[in-house]
Amino acid sequence: MLICKVIGNVVATKKEPKFKGKKILVVQPIEVDGEPYGNSFETIDIVQAGVGDIVLVTVQGSSARDALGDMKMPIDSVIVGIIDEIQMD
Amino acid sequence: MLICKVIGNVVATKKEPKFKGKKILVVQPIEVDGEPYGNSFETIDIVQAGVGDIVLVTVQGSSARDALGDMKMPIDSVIVGIIDEIQMD
Amino acid sequence: MLICKVIGNVVATKKEPKFKGKKILVVQPIEVDGEPYGNSFETIDIVQAGVGDIVLVTVQGSSARDALGDMKMPIDSVIVGIIDEIQMD
Amino acid sequence: MLICKVIGNVVATKKEPKFKGKKILVVQPIEVDGEPYGNSFETIDIVQAGVGDIVLVTVQGSSARDALGDMKMPIDSVIVGIIDEIQMD
């Protein structure tokens, strides 16, 4: 999984019917020290995350779909947790 | 998913039979500010997107095939929405 | 999918039995303007492509195997079309 | 699989129910000579690895879920072994 920061959301009126009612969030991967890297991407949320939250994102489609209880939803990632703390040793 | 801009299409007469009648679009990944990054790639559309549209692309094969209602079509991505607005906070 | 140019082929006498009789092609990803990028890779062909052809390659294993009608063949990509023209707008 | 070093762990109170009781470890990919490369990521452990261990990580969701005996857990990687020695010739 990747640690990401939720930085926005996407509005799409014309979309695959299964996305209806699902919030599409923009997330930015960040390192354990908070430093952003790579490009932002769009994902779906199952833990009520919002803008500003540091989240854990599973980045594989078949895994992501299982999390939503819908094997047929065409997604490739999903937010699976809101991070409270990162403990480094 | 990735935000991409539709920038063209591909014509292929000789192709896997399941691609018959399906438009193959060329898309370029862009950041939330519209800046292109990485390389363009080819994808299939289920929401009637056209050249110039800013779209949301799911980039995983098993997810993409589900969206087309055809588990056997050999694709690795699919356009799942046309983006109206990206809201950043 | 990726646009690639077929640039060679690989000979392997000792191989997984399911590869017997299948041609293993070397392909180089290229951008829409023909410029090569990234590293070449090896793939299987279902549309009779040959060296010099510009092809469309699906780069996901489960999708690729479906194209060959063999869910058990251990491949991770497949050539699904020979490109006649790339139309940019 | 990738050789990684376990460098920390993540605390997430609000998470997908199937993550309850599972330790989420932070791992850093390293080369065979111990040199780190790329970005760290988060994973799940099935071999009782701890911080400081050099581990072998399978980085694919469907494979990872099988290792946990749970096809429905939304993960994209898993620690499958603790490395004793890397033998180079």
Next chain:
Amino acid sequence: MLICKVIGNVVATKKEPKFKGKKILVVQPIEVDGEPYGNSFETIDIVQAGVGDIVLVTVQGSSARDALGDMKMPIDSVIVGIIDEIQMD
């Protein structure tokens, strides 16, 4: 698939039970001209490859597991052939 050179192997006493008796090889991706690129990774072998061999590696978990005849083994790649010759035109 990727062309790789086998450069070593990994010893792990504590590991997922299904890895017992399986040799874990270290492979380095190389270009068609033999030039190494990217990072080395670890994989499983089904064609009796050894250190120094130039091999063909399938880099997708579900494909790799099929090659081993075990849908439940948590691997993400597999060596599927030993390369005799790369023919470039």
